[in-house]
Amino acid sequence: MGLRGSAVQHTSSVWKKIWRVKVPYRIQLFTWKALHGAIPVRDILHHRIHIPSMICPICHMEPETILHALVTCDKVENVWRISDLNVRTESFKDKTFLDWVNYWMDGNNEDLLASVMTLMWSIWCSRNNLLFNGRTDNERSIIHHAHSMYPNIGPRRMILGSNLNRYGSPHTSWNPPPQGWIKANTDGAWDSSSLHGGLGLVLRNHNNIFLFAAAIFCYASSAEETEVRAIWTAMRKARELKVKKLLIESDAAFLVDQLNRKEFCGVWNTDAYFKDIQDWWIEFEDVKFVYIPRTCNLVAHDTAAWAKNSCYMICSGQHRLSGCYQPYRKTVLICRFLSLLI
Ligand SMILES: [Zn+2]
Numbered sequence: 001m002g003l004r005g006s007a008v009q010h011t012s013s014v015w016k017k018i019w020r021v022k023v024p025y026r027i028q029l030f031t032w033k034a035l036h037g038a039i040p041v042r043d044i045l046h047h048r049i050h051i052p053s054m055i056c057p058i059c060h061m062e063p064e065t066i067l068h069a070l071v072t073c074d075k076v077e078n079v080w081r082i083s084d085l086n087v088r089t090e091s092f093k094d095k096t097f098l099d100w101v102n103y104w105m106d107g108n109n110e111d112l113l114a115s116v117m118t119l120m121w122s123i124w125c126s127r128n129n130l131l132f133n134g135r136t137d138n139e140r141s142i143i144h145h146a147h148s149m150y151p152n153i154g155p156r157r158m159i160l161g162s163n164l165n166r167y168g169s170p171h172t173s174w175n176p177p178p179q180g181w182i183k184a185n186t187d188g189a190w191d192s193s194s195l196h197g198g199l200g201l202v203l204r205n206h207n208n209i210f211l212f213a214a215a216i217f218c219y220a221s222s223a224e225e226t227e228v229r230a231i232w233t234a235m236r237k238a239r240e241l242k243v244k245k246l247l248i249e250s251d252a253a254f255l256v257d258q259l260n261r262k263e264f265c266g267v268w269n270t271d272a273y274f275k276d277i278q279d280w281w282i283e284f285e286d287v288k289f290v291y292i293p294r295t296c297n298l299v300a301h302d303t304a305a306w307a308k309n310s311c312y313m314i315c316s317g318q319h320r321l322s323g324c325y326q327p328y329r330k331t332v333l334i335c336r337f338l339s340l341l342i
Pocket of ligand 1: 057058060061068073
């Protein structure tokens with residue numbers, strides 16, 4: 001803990017990567033300090049100068065480590081989720097802060113790393129605003145503050161940055177799949193207070209002709225569950241339509257990474273969906289999962305959000321959804337809604 005005796009490995013290469021990122025120096029320095037346990041979170045102060053409590057002053061639930069304060073605190077998770085990065089940080093709860101930074105450095109995408117570093121810094125400013133000025137910043141203002149730290153370019157750069165995915169290919173808008181493939185865009189939406197969820201999925205061919213679309217309301221216990229269920233539903237529908245080659249796009253980067261590694265283990269509320277996806281995979285000639293930024297997944301995103309907020313399920317296409325997809329079956333068919341979206 002602290003600058004001396006730090007566990008950060010490969011120090012110079014990490015520093016070089018941080019230095020190359022085109023963000024203000026204070027943000028580079030902040031990231032560097034965070035990696036060396038040199039920002040004054042309560043867990044560190046408790047051990048160093050024996051302040052009475054190490055508990056997070058924001059959520060009052062867990063010790064305030066650097067990882068907790070910047071990434072995994074319940075209040076912070078939502079900032080990451082609704083940002084352009086659309087990250088589910090709960091899976092980092094049993095990891096280290098270095099794991100988190102390495103995850104973003106591995107892609108060698110400086111724009112992505114810039115977004116992450118700037119958002120961490122803005123989250124830290126917001127934490128200090130609350131503690132020392134009694135001011136509560138909402139999630140949108142934290143994200144906006146991060147955007148404003150890109151001099152001369154502003155929010156636009158953040159959007160451009162997020163358009164470069166982890167595989168290095170630039171996306172600026174939705175692109176049709178190659179001939180012979182069907183592309184499914186999927187998204188999940190979730191509200192942590194009501195546990196209302198929404199799934200959005202749209203299946204289209206290489207001529208941009210849509211084959212099927214659905215907005216499905218559900219109850220869910222995590223954001224990740226809605227994302228997995230959206231993919232699961234798209235895959236199930238593709239089987240019904242006897243699709244041979246299926247390309248599934250999602251803006252849930254962790255999920256896409258996991259499926260591309262062919263890891264099909266989930267937690268209690270997602271494991272069954274992963275197992276179905278594993279079983280169904282071999283029935284297709286080919287299946288690919290691709291991460292795309294939210295800006296290129298807007299139809300699925302809007303559809304999922306609409307389902308969550310309206311508590312309805314609607315679908316449209318030559319083939320309707322069959323079987324019981326949700327425990328809550330208030331089904332209303334409003335094809336016009338989806339035809340307006342697409
Ligand atoms: Zn907390």
